[in-house]
Amino acid sequence: MKVLLTGATGYIGSAVTDHLAAAGHQVVALTRGPEPQPGRTAWHAQVVGDTADPASLAGVVTPEIEAVIHLAPPSGDVDVDTAVIEALATPLRGTGRPFVYTSGVWVLGATGEAQEVGEDTPTDPIGIVGYRPRIEQRVLAEAAEGVRAVVVRPGIVYGRGGGIPAILVDRAREQGVPEYYGEEGVRWPMVHVDDLADLFVAAVERAEAGTVWHGVGESAVPVRDLARAAGRAAGVLVAPQLVPVEQAAQVFGELFAGALALDQSVSGAAARTVLGWRPGRPSVLAELVSGSYRPVEVFGAPEGPQTEAEVAAIRRLVAEVEHAQQNELVDRFLGVFRREDPVWTTGHGNRLSGFEEIAAFTRKVLPGAMAESTAVYDVERVLFLRPDVAAVNVRQQPVLPDGTRITDRPEGRPFYILVKEDGTWRVGAAQNTVVVD
The missing domain is CATH 3.10.450.50 (Nuclear Transport Factor 2; Chain: A,)
Known part of the structure; x- marks a missing residue:
């Protein structure tokens, strides 16, 4: 398939590009300008457009585009993000071609005592993703218009030395002590960026219209353990320090601090069972201790x-x-x-x-x-x-x-x-x- 990919230059987008190309697909990258991007040899082509400006997306989904994966981050404006969905999905109506939208497990909110909640769990978004469920529903509504509309909700992404775990490593190095946030028992659902890229390939190839998938490799990793491993990656071998969310907000801002303190247990079993997804990269603790976070x-x-x-x-x-x-x-x-x-x-x-x-x-x-x-x-x-x-x-x-x-x-x-x-x-x-x- 010839796949239009937004966010192709980003952390997740780079991995998705690699895996799409390895699966035999042609990646058409949406970029803000026409300048060539050095090192992007896996791209088949570039088209110019900006997801912060929906009007610039007119005509980017040509008849030759057989699928769209929307990985670009949200703008923070619900009207802008809705208009982006409209611009990207409308040309696919009546074709049965896939439109895959990237959301995230934060739309579920804190899962409480429930263990490994699935895709049928009602959303209860935290502030940083407050309107995201509305965008999910806008995407899924395209299934009634003949679009194979799919939503993927990644867990906290790690691997290739990036993602939120890299923030933990940098903080440990800067502060001389590993940090974790909120309360003692906070857990994060995690997914390796290359495993997640495999899921996007599976979704674009096989997911049915109107479906939602959790991209989670490890359902509930204690963040205290993550902090200790991040300290190891930073060369800081001391006990992790619990930082209250109010104090974390002074560093990260209130919304992101609230996300770092969010306790969740989320299942990725459905994608394994139905789509044949097989996440098999090293665990997040192994990756921090002896993987890409330690050059x-x-x-x-x-x-x-x-x-x-x-x-x-x-x-x-x-x-x-x-x-x-x-x-x-x-x-x-x-x-x-x-x-x-x-x-x-x-x-x-x-x-x-x-x-x-x-x-x-x-x-x-x-x-x-x-x-x-x-x-x-x-x-x-x-x-x-x-x-x-x-x-x-x-x-x-x-x-x-x-x-x-x-x-x-x-x-x-x-x-x-x-x-x-x-x-x-x-x-x-x-x-x-x-x-x-």
């Missing part, structure tokens, strides 16, 4: 998706080292080593050769070792010596069981030689080194 220096490999995928796999391996160590899981820790002749020099200078020697040492020392303290492991640099061999620098910080940094204990700098065998990265050689001032 890694990479050497010896070309930039591109393949290298990014390999670095992500290496980070998952190091995260497995951390998980196994913290939870004293002997077999899982041994699972990170290759079986053929691995070597390991421990932080105390023990030189271990061969899998059996490493296994015997681990079974002796790991159980009970983390009762009072443990460590976190962050990949900092990756040098690809060959496509299947990588040298990896890791930062190891000692922490208490609650994740708080132990300030009077030195850091470590593990160095791993990783080997990719049968599609899986494993440790071939490792050396743990204590940092001495």
Whole structure:
């Protein structure tokens, strides 16, 4: 399909562009001006228009346009946004072609004691999205006019280093303490931006007219846990701080502060069942701790998706080292080593050769070792010596069981030689080194 996409240059729009193109569709990007956009190689074409000026949209939906995805943010004026829907949807009437509108789960308001509420839940919007349900209904009314009108409500979007979680990371770095807002038990429904992009592709291809879909990968993530993970991404290993919504309003404004303090539990099950949507990217906590919010220096490999995928796999391996160590899981820790002749020099200078020697040492020392303290492991640099061999620098910080940094204990700098065998990265050689001032 040839798909007109508003908001194509934005955070979500960039991901949707990539996934539409990968699915074989042609993206026609709506931009405010005719100037070429460097790096937008996935676009098939550009057309000029501005969703803040509905009159400028006349003629952008030509007969060749087979679908419209409206991702541009609302203007804040209900009349303007209604006129935009009119301009974009009217040319599709009587064609059965899809019009997909982007709303959000904030239209549901606080879900209270209800768990994983679905698309049939009545809306109760918070102030920042006060009139959005009216726009949803305006879109869905186009189904009676022969338009395959669909509404997608994303959860809080993360991934690619962006979205609201990036604000938590920046605040933790600026304030020296991770923050979360409102009350202790606040939860957010979350979705990875690339999983969400998959849902938009599914909606434009398969969703029936007049339907609403929740784009939620994780229904209710405690924001205190998000704050701790954001602190980790910012290199701030202290306990998160609860900020009252009134205080947050002084930083973010009253409306956005109210949204950050909104407690929700929202289901995305319908899209999985009916549309075959399969969100499978890393969880938001994993993404914050060892994903796109923590840049890694990479050497010896070309930039591109393949290298990014390999670095992500290496980070998952190091995260497995951390998980196994913290939870004293002997077999899982041994699972990170290759079986053929691995070597390991421990932080105390023990030189271990061969899998059996490493296994015997681990079974002796790991159980009970983390009762009072443990460590976190962050990949900092990756040098690809060959496509299947990588040298990896890791930062190891000692922490208490609650994740708080132990300030009077030195850091470590593990160095791993990783080997990719049968599609899986494993440790071939490792050396743990204590940092001495």
